[in-house]
Amino acid sequence: MSPLEVLFVKHIVVLPSETVADITCDVCCQSTHVEGHGFQFGTLQAHWGYGSKHDGERYEVHLCEACFFGALSGLRRERMVNTMFDENPDRADDEFGLVQRSEFWKDN
Ligand SMILES: [Zn+2]
DSSP: OOOSSEEEEEEEEOOOTTTSOOOBOTTTOOBOBOTTSOEEEEEEEEEOOTTSTTTTOEEEEEEOHHHHHHHHHHHHHHHHHHHTTOSOOOSOGGGTTOOOOOOTTSOO
16 A cells, blocks of 8 residues: 555634534444533545546545544554564654644643
């Protein structure tokens, strides 16, 4: 498998609960709603383009926090297997996929 475009996107959606249908996790089927904090879920998505076997297909999987990190650790393990014989395994595995931490401390 050689994904052209695979994205993990963390979404924080805050909407009045009476106006939006529940967003459930596609893996464990539990609600992703966190009391007082809206919906907390990650999305695994891909839009396959020309040249790929799945040309024109679009995928989107909603993951609750537990299933997101379960999937992430599965991918991390796979990466570990793929790179275990590399001479310079220089990546921090505990931050696999992490592109940003909260910026609460920043001045606005
Ligand atoms: Zn789940």
